[in-house]
Amino acid sequence: MNKNTLKTYRQKYEQELLESIIPFWTKYSPDYQYGGYFNCLDQDGTIYDTTKHIWLQGRQVWVFSKFYREIEANPQWLEIARLGADFLRNYAIRDDGRVYFSVTSQGKPIYLQRKIFSECFYIMALAEFSRASEQPHLLEEAKRELAKVWEWAYDWTKVGRPNYSGQISAQSLAVPMILLNLISEVAGEETQAYQREISECIERLQLHVHSDTKTVYELVTPQGDLIGSSEGRLLNPGHAIEAGWFLQHWAQHFQDQALSETATNMIRWSFERGWDSEYGGIYYFLDAEGYSPTPLEWFMKLWWVHCEALYGHLLNFSLTGEKSDWDAFVQVDTYTFQRFRDPQFGEWFGYLNRNGEVTHRFKGGPYKGCFHVPRSLWLCWRLLETLENAQNTTSK
Amino acid sequence: MNKNTLKTYRQKYEQELLESIIPFWTKYSPDYQYGGYFNCLDQDGTIYDTTKHIWLQGRQVWVFSKFYREIEANPQWLEIARLGADFLRNYAIRDDGRVYFSVTSQGKPIYLQRKIFSECFYIMALAEFSRASEQPHLLEEAKRELAKVWEWAYDWTKVGRPNYSGQISAQSLAVPMILLNLISEVAGEETQAYQREISECIERLQLHVHSDTKTVYELVTPQGDLIGSSEGRLLNPGHAIEAGWFLQHWAQHFQDQALSETATNMIRWSFERGWDSEYGGIYYFLDAEGYSPTPLEWFMKLWWVHCEALYGHLLNFSLTGEKSDWDAFVQVDTYTFQRFRDPQFGEWFGYLNRNGEVTHRFKGGPYKGCFHVPRSLWLCWRLLETLENAQNTTSK
Numbered sequence: 001m002n003k004n005t006l007k008t009y010r011q012k013y014e015q016e017l018l019e020s021i022i023p024f025w026t027k028y029s030p031d032y033q034y035g036g037y038f039n040c041l042d043q044d045g046t047i048y049d050t051t052k053h054i055w056l057q058g059r060q061v062w063v064f065s066k067f068y069r070e071i072e073a074n075p076q077w078l079e080i081a082r083l084g085a086d087f088l089r090n091y092a093i094r095d096d097g098r099v100y101f102s103v104t105s106q107g108k109p110i111y112l113q114r115k116i117f118s119e120c121f122y123i124m125a126l127a128e129f130s131r132a133s134e135q136p137h138l139l140e141e142a143k144r145e146l147a148k149v150w151e152w153a154y155d156w157t158k159v160g161r162p163n164y165s166g167q168i169s170a171q172s173l174a175v176p177m178i179l180l181n182l183i184s185e186v187a188g189e190e191t192q193a194y195q196r197e198i199s200e201c202i203e204r205l206q207l208h209v210h211s212d213t214k215t216v217y218e219l220v221t222p223q224g225d226l227i228g229s230s231e232g233r234l235l236n237p238g239h240a241i242e243a244g245w246f247l248q249h250w251a252q253h254f255q256d257q258a259l260s261e262t263a264t265n266m267i268r269w270s271f272e273r274g275w276d277s278e279y280g281g282i283y284y285f286l287d288a289e290g291y292s293p294t295p296l297e298w299f300m301k302l303w304w305v306h307c308e309a310l311y312g313h314l315l316n317f318s319l320t321g322e323k324s325d326w327d328a329f330v331q332v333d334t335y336t337f338q339r340f341r342d343p344q345f346g347e348w349f350g351y352l353n354r355n356g357e358v359t360h361r362f363k364g365g366p367y368k369g370c371f372h373v374p375r376s377l378w379l380c381w382r383l384l385e386t387l388e389n390a391q392n393t394t395s396k
Numbered sequence: 397m398n399k400n401t402l403k404t405y406r407q408k409y410e411q412e413l414l415e416s417i418i419p420f421w422t423k424y425s426p427d428y429q430y431g432g433y434f435n436c437l438d439q440d441g442t443i444y445d446t447t448k449h450i451w452l453q454g455r456q457v458w459v460f461s462k463f464y465r466e467i468e469a470n471p472q473w474l475e476i477a478r479l480g481a482d483f484l485r486n487y488a489i490r491d492d493g494r495v496y497f498s499v500t501s502q503g504k505p506i507y508l509q510r511k512i513f514s515e516c517f518y519i520m521a522l523a524e525f526s527r528a529s530e531q532p533h534l535l536e537e538a539k540r541e542l543a544k545v546w547e548w549a550y551d552w553t554k555v556g557r558p559n560y561s562g563q564i565s566a567q568s569l570a571v572p573m574i575l576l577n578l579i580s581e582v583a584g585e586e587t588q589a590y591q592r593e594i595s596e597c598i599e600r601l602q603l604h605v606h607s608d609t610k611t612v613y614e615l616v617t618p619q620g621d622l623i624g625s626s627e628g629r630l631l632n633p634g635h636a637i638e639a640g641w642f643l644q645h646w647a648q649h650f651q652d653q654a655l656s657e658t659a660t661n662m663i664r665w666s667f668e669r670g671w672d673s674e675y676g677g678i679y680y681f682l683d684a685e686g687y688s689p690t691p692l693e694w695f696m697k698l699w700w701v702h703c704e705a706l707y708g709h710l711l712n713f714s715l716t717g718e719k720s721d722w723d724a725f726v727q728v729d730t731y732t733f734q735r736f737r738d739p740q741f742g743e744w745f746g747y748l749n750r751n752g753e754v755t756h757r758f759k760g761g762p763y764k765g766c767f768h769v770p771r772s773l774w775l776c777w778r779l780l781e782t783l784e785n786a787q788n789t790t791s792k
Contacts, residue, residue, distance in 0.1 A: 040626065040690075048687045049626045100560075108562030164496075166504030230436065230445045230762075291444045292756040294436075296693035296747060299755055351692060353750060359695055360688040366626075 001317075001326060003391040009333070010384035016341070017377040022067070024346040024363065025060065025370040030080055034106050036087030037080075041364035044345045048362065050105040054092045056369030058121030061085050062185075063374050065125070065132035071378070078132055085129040085138070088122055097148040098159065102366075114161040119149045120178050127186045139186070146186050150197065153179060154222075168227055170219045173236075176204035177243040180250060191253070198250065202259065205247060208240075209262055214269040215288055216240035233288040237274025238305025241267050241312040248315055264320065267312040271328055276301075279355045280335050282309060300359070301352040303368065306336040307376035314383050348373050397713075397722060399787040405729070406780035412737070413773040418463070420743040420759065421456065421766040426476055430502050432483030433476075437760035440741045444758065446501040450488045452765030454517030457481050458581075459770050461521070461528035467774070474528055481525040481534070484518055493544040494555065498762075510557040515545045516574050523581045535582070542582050546593065549575060550618075564623055566615050569632075572600035573639040576646060587649070594646065598655065601643060604636075605658055610665040611684055612636035629684040633670025634701025637663050637708040644711055660716065663708040667724055672697075675751045676731050678705060696755070697748040699764065702732040703772035710779050744769050 028045030029037040031052075039056040040049035064081035068074060091107030093099050099118040102110040112118075123142045130138035152158045153175050180201040183194045191198065207224030208217050218234045219227055226232055244266030251260035274282040281301035285293040292298070313329035316322075339356050340348040347363040364370075424441030425433040427448075435452040436445035457480035464473040487503030489495050495514040498506040508514075519538045526534035548554040549571050576597045579590045587594065603620030604613050614630045615623055622628055640662030647655035670678040677697035681689040688694070709725035712718075735752050736744040743759040760766070 042687060049690075051625060104562040106562075109560040110562040111560065112558070162508070164505040164507065166500040166502075166506040229447060291438060292758050294445075294756075294758075294761050296696060296756075299749070300692060353695070354755075355751075359750075360690075360692075362688050362690075365690050 001387065001391070003388060006384055006388040006391060010381060010388055012337075013377045013381040013384060016337075017374055017381060018071075020341075020343075020346040021348075021370075021374050021377060025063075025374075026076065026080065029060065029364070029370065030083055031105060032083070034087075035083050035090070036105075036107070037084055037370070038105070039364045039369045040366070041362060043342065043349075043361045043363060045363070051102050051110065051366070052087070052105060052107075053102050053366050053369070054088070054100055054118045055121045055367070056364070056371065057084050057088055057092065058118070058123075058125040059371035060369055061088065061125035062121075062128045063370050065128040067374070067378065068132045069128075070382075081129050081132055085125060085133075088125055089141075092118070092122060093145075097145060114156060114159050116149050116152050116156070116159060117174075117178065119145060119152075120182055123149065123182055124185050127182075127188075131188070142186050146182060149182070150179070168229075168232075169222055170227060170232075171204065171207065171222050173205070173208045173216070173218050173239060173243055176201040177239070177246055180205065180246050184246075184249065202247065202250060205243060206262060208243070209266055211262075211265070213288075214265070215273070216243070216266050216270055217288065230287065230291070230294045233291065234293060235270075235273065235286040235288055236284070237270040237282050237286065238284070238302065238308050240270040241274075241305070242308040244270070245308070245312045245315050248319070252319075260319065264316050267309075267316055268325075268328075271309060271313070271332075274305075275331075276354065281339070281352065281354075281356060282306060282332075299354040301339070301354070301356065303336075303340050303348050303350045304372035306332055306340065307372040310336060311376050311379045311383070314380050318383055318387055397783065397787070399784060402780055402784040402787060406777055406784055408733075409773045409777040409780060412733075413770055413777060414467075416737075416739075416742040417744075417766075417770050417773060420741070421459075421770075422472065422476065425456065425760070425766065426479055427501060428479070430483075431479050431486070432501075432503070433480055433766070434501070435760045435765045436762070437758060439738065439745075439757045439759060441759070447498050447506065447762070448483070448501060448503075449498050449762050449765070450484070450496055450514045451517045451763070452760070452767065453480050453484055453488065454514070454519075454521035455767035456765055457484065457521035458517075458524045459766050461524040463770070463774065464528045465524075466778075477525050477528055481521060481529075484521055485537075488514070488518060489541075493541055510552060510555050512545050512548050512552070512555060513570075513574065515541060515548075516578055519545065519578055520581050523578075523584075527584070538582050542578060545578070546575070564625075564628075565618055566623060566628075567600060567603065567618050569601070569604045569612070569614050569635060569639055572597040573635075573642055576601065576642050580642075580645065598643065598646060601639060602658060604639075605662055607658075607661070609684075610661070611669070612639070612662050612666055613684065626683070626687070626690045629687065630689060631666075631669065631682040631684055632680070633666040633678050633682065634680070634698065634704050636666040637670075637701070638704040640666070641704070641708045641711050644715070648715075656715065660712050663705075663712055664721075664724075667705060667709070667728075670701075671727075672750065677735070677748065677750075677752060678702060678728070695750040697735070697750070697752065699732075699736050699744050699746045700768035702728055702736065703768040706732060707772050707775045707779070710776050714779055714783055 028041050036052050036057050037060050038047045042048050061081050061084035064077045068077040091103050099122045100109045101113045101118050123145050126138050126142040157163050187194050218236045244263045248263035251263050282305050284300050284302050285295050285298035287293045309332045317325035349358045350368040351360040353359050424437050432448050432453050433456050434443045438444050457477050460473045460477035487499050495518045496505045497509045497514050519541050522534050522538035553559050583590050603616050614632045640659045644659035647659050678701050680696050680698050681691050681694035683689045705728045713721035745754045746764040747756040749755050
């Protein structure tokens with residue numbers, strides 16, 4: 001790739017992150033009165049709902065902690081991370097280790113899901129904040145919580161979801177995928193202690209990848225077999241792409257070429273199948289056999305899907321050097337920056353109609369916060385920089 | 397209204413019901429092997445998922461029972477109703493009176509909601525089938541189940557939904573509304589036994605109607621006050637219109653002019669606010685203060701919303717004689733028959749993009765079955781006939 005091209009992209013990602021995304025959340029989200037963050041923010045940062053959604057509180061702690069360590073030791077960033085971490089530890093977690101899904105602005109519990117994801121983002125927050133704030137006991141807390149989540153992960157009766165005799169025993173891609181991500185967050189460089197868990201997650205994750213049809217299924221049996229229902233046929237290309245780059249990081253860690261190829265393919269296949277050839281953008285859901293997916297929003301174009309695809313394709317390109325991977329990156333980049341970006345108030349819109357029109361004005365909502373955009377911009381920026389430097393070396 | 401116009405519309409509704417809707421469900425939905433109905437049917441009737449969703453099983457029993465009594469004593473219709481009623485009684489209900497949300501094709505339970513709506517449609521089915529099949533003991537069963545639902549209706553901790561200290565005490569329009577409808581189904585002409593319940597429901601329902609701003613809120617406090625959150629600002633025009641005509645039926649029953657005006661207004665206001673002036677059709681959700689609603693599908697156009705509006709406006713016109721009510725009916729009729737109808741395979745599509753394009757090919761899904769279309773067509777047909785006959789009398 002041409003060095004100037006790489007530089008232009010690198011600068012764009014760096015600038016977007018530092019001049020549009022971070023300032024938006026820094027300015028509008030912190031709740032200096034009660035702690036934590038306002039995450040329901042309108043286009044211009046106006047708070048339209050004061051509920052604090054724990055997925056987003058946890059993720060924002062992670063972002064500000066990570067950037068404090070990786071981009072700049074900006075004391076304001078550490079303070080913002082601390083605001084969220086303290087709030088989480090004070091109000092989000094219960095004595096039994098369960099973590100609420102949402103609480104009031106003052107921290108009173110509103111809702112507890114019968115799932116494990118609030119717990120996952122809590123762990124992610126604590127692990128990274130522990131390093132940023134140099135408080136090792138918080139990492140120990142994160143590890144203890146991870147042990148609990150590990151216990152619960154494949155048996156949700158343990159988090160209150162009853163089992164009924166007509167239910168098909170199924171495994172959701174989300175679970176091995178997020179656990180893999182959490183282990184890398186918690187373990188850092190010390191992956192030895194989690195060898196067994198990492199192997200199990202990688203094995204389970206691969207059950208979702210069906211090479212014969214180049215398909216990544218969201219739900220399969222615990223043996224990896226297909227489930228012949230709408231749920232069993234459901235594809236979530238953004239999720240599969242995200243799982244792909246999580247897996248690729250582990251493949252690189254273990255220098256496992258076969259695993260790396262699987263990861264590359266997960267991203268390529270999901271993009272090829274998920275791209276809307278008529279209007280552009282990647283669909284939210286598809287049905288593997290071409291029926292209409294049952295979720296009403298299947299045809300919409302979501303910001304996080306495109307964030308995952310940006311980094312996924314760039315990562316592929318960095319490993320394969322193939323033009324088709326670079327082209328896929330550029331294709332997603334062009335669509336994403338044209339459609340999701342808000343040059344007026346900063347941050348990105350989250351939701352587009354099939355034809356690419358913005359459908360939801362807000363920048364933050366119950367499921368959109370300070371996470372996918374900054375994580376993707378930062379990962380891409382860093383990787384573009386690496387590629388650029390490699391070019392420098394080559395041209396010298 | 398011109399007599400020929402009324403006749404043309406009446407014929408259209410009658411024909412659509414008898415030649416397109418009923419044949420579709422009669423042909424594709426009955427499961428003569430295990431009982432009940434397949435409700436996940438693709439555009440051409442192909443079964444794409446064998447899960448049996450109990451809301452839809454109950455509603456279809458109601459439709460075939462009702463039409464057997466009201467349209468034609470067709471033995472096939474009674475058999476289809478029986479197929480569903482037996483399935484419901486054998487597999488959907490538990491000993492404690494809770495009713496599953498979904499079961500397998502053979503009746504094994506898959507999912508139980510922590511809500512009361514499966515129970516409601518179970519009651520509706522049994523009450524009407526009891527009359528169609530002349531089995532009074534089934535009406536007694538329905539009454540006993542209604543007594544349980546009445547106990548649970550305003551305290552969902554009784555159906556397993558925990559209360560948390562940060563939750564705002566709130567009342568959902570769905571509850572008094574569906575109870576009002578159930579009482580009329582169960583009581584029939586004998587409303588005396590339910591006087592207290594009817595009064596309470598009507599009172600509670602009116603808490604959602606805020607005349608000062610001409611707004612019908614989906615969620616209010618038990619005192620009828622507004623709740624300043626996304627949920628509290630949420631408007632669901634189709635729901636408000638449906639509640640309007642439920643209320644109007646009771647207003648007519650009690651000959652209560654003030655209540656009748658409230659009901660008329662609920663329909664008019666919701667239509668005025670809910671109509672998409674740019675692309676046509678009625679939005680699924682809106683935010684009372686103009687923020688973006690948080691549900692992803694807020695901008696979509698749903699079949700059932702338009703079904704409710706067809707009958708709501710026609711009912712208004714039949715009572716007020718005002719041209720604006722007739723025009724609203726025609727406006728919704730034109731949009732609905734152009735966009736939702738499927739002249740090729742019969743039945744209607746359920747879901748459109750904001751611009752009116754079909755987004756989901758199927759005719760039946762987890763929330764769409766044999767109910768809103770036939771109920772609306774039948775109610776409109778019957779009312780158009782009444783208006784037509786009144787014209788005959790007038791012109792004599």
